[in-house]
Every structure is written in structure tokens, then in C-alpha cells.
Amino acid sequence: MTHLDGNAVAGDLAAIFTGDLSGAVATCAGCGVTGPVATVMVYEGMGEVLRCPDCDTVLLRLMRVAGETRLDMRGVSLLRWQSAA
Amino acid sequence: MGTTRGFFRRRSGDDERLPPGQYLERGFPVLSAGPTPHVPLDQWDFSITGSLSEERSWTWDEFLALPREDFTVDIHCVTTWTKLDTQWTGVSVDTLLDGVELEGGYLTALCDGGYTTNLPVEDVTGGKAWVVYQYDGEELEPEHGGPARLLVPHLYFWKSAKWVRRLIFTDEDEPGFWEQLGYHDRGDPWLEQRYQGD
């Protein structure tokens, strides 16, 4: 089976990441705890750093530079939220 | 440059000490990417490891017994503040490396809490970098990196890693915590090397 390129999911990704994620539920890749994104610890300064409230693992890092948004999500093993109707 | 009259007259020469895009800060802002670690001093140690002829490590008491230096430098944060004439006490990285042969050209500073930052060896040798444990004549406050932090004042302050515990010498330049996200691998404030590509 051949694979498609990223354009095939562009519409799906756009729909995913324009919504408000504060009600989403994240699973920490460090300790496995699951909780609402709204309850994570956020440290601001050179960028935004979201950490697990249970084990301090960096869940997500966000930076905006030169018209580009950079998102590192290696500390989130699963993110889930209600689909739009 | 003309002289300004008034109570808040700047000392002449201050402007020349401000790198491009920086402003003069009188306070000492605290930037942290995570919670402040609190490691008891009897469990603290400092080590140099990786691509070098001899790995070394010191307990807190051994570290305090190393030759210390008092020095005054300007510091420059990439979030655009510069603080002049900050006074520190600590051990020069040259002292830590005395008699050790380095085999790689880079290092990663590793800290309690997991923070890392990468540097070229030539930016921490030749009297340019220290591991400091006193600020302004007092023991270094945890929020400012105590018990000990790296201090590399000629580079942006994120390179001066708080709560540093180990210098890992490497053959390749391996991007650290902020460098992975797009901050510059070297970070020279006078060249405004804020982000990769600057």
C-alpha cells in the first residue's frame, strides 16, 4: 500500500488545532497520569512550558518566532477531546 | 554622548555596554522553565564527564575548597534585559578542567530539573565561564540558580544554566532545552544571536 503526503491530513489538522484545547485531556508520557490541560503547570519566559502537575515532566513547549509557531509535544502520550458536532 | 543632568543620570558609558535590542534593568528578573529544585547540599555533587581524558566529580565541600574567583560582569537575557555590574563568586571552568584533555569541541550543561544547554568549548575556557555559588556577597538564592549555576556572561543568560550539576563534553553540538525549540546554538548578544539562523 502506498502512502499519501501530509496534504491528505491538512484539513483534519487544521480542524484539530484551531479549537480551544483547555478542555482537552492529556496523558503524561513521564508518569502516565491523565488530566485536563487546564490543570497543567505553565512556565512563561523564553517560550511557554507546560508541565505535568504530578511529576514535572515537560508535556509541551510552545514558541512563536519569525511568523512561525513551534510546538514540541513529546511529553504528551495521548491528547483527547470532544469532536466538534 | 552628552551628559544628562538629574538625579537619575546614567553613568557615562552605560549605553555602550548595552547590546543591540537590550534595555537596562535595575532589578534581577527571575526566569524559570520549571519548578525550583531543592537538593540537600550533602546530596549535591558536581561532575565533568564525556569526551575528556579524565572524568571528575566534587562533593559540595570539595567544590567550596577549590580556588575561587570574585568578579563583576554584565549579564544579558534574551528576553531583552541587561543588568550591569553583577558581582559573583565561584570556580572558573578552567580550574575544573585543569590538567584534563578535552577530546570534543562542545559541551552540554545538565541541571537539576532536567534543563540542558549546549555550548562550544571555547566559550567556557580561557577565563570566560564559571560555576558560581555566591551573588552580591551572599549565597546564591535557589530562584537564581542556587546552590550553584553556570555563568557565561558573554553569551545570552539562558546559557548560564541554573542548578547546574554536570558538564558533559561532546564531540558534536547537541541542542539543549531551548536550542531544540529554535534558540541559537551560541547566543552572542552583541551579534543578536537569539534564534537559529540569526
Ligand SMILES: [Zn+2]
Ligand atoms: Zn507526569
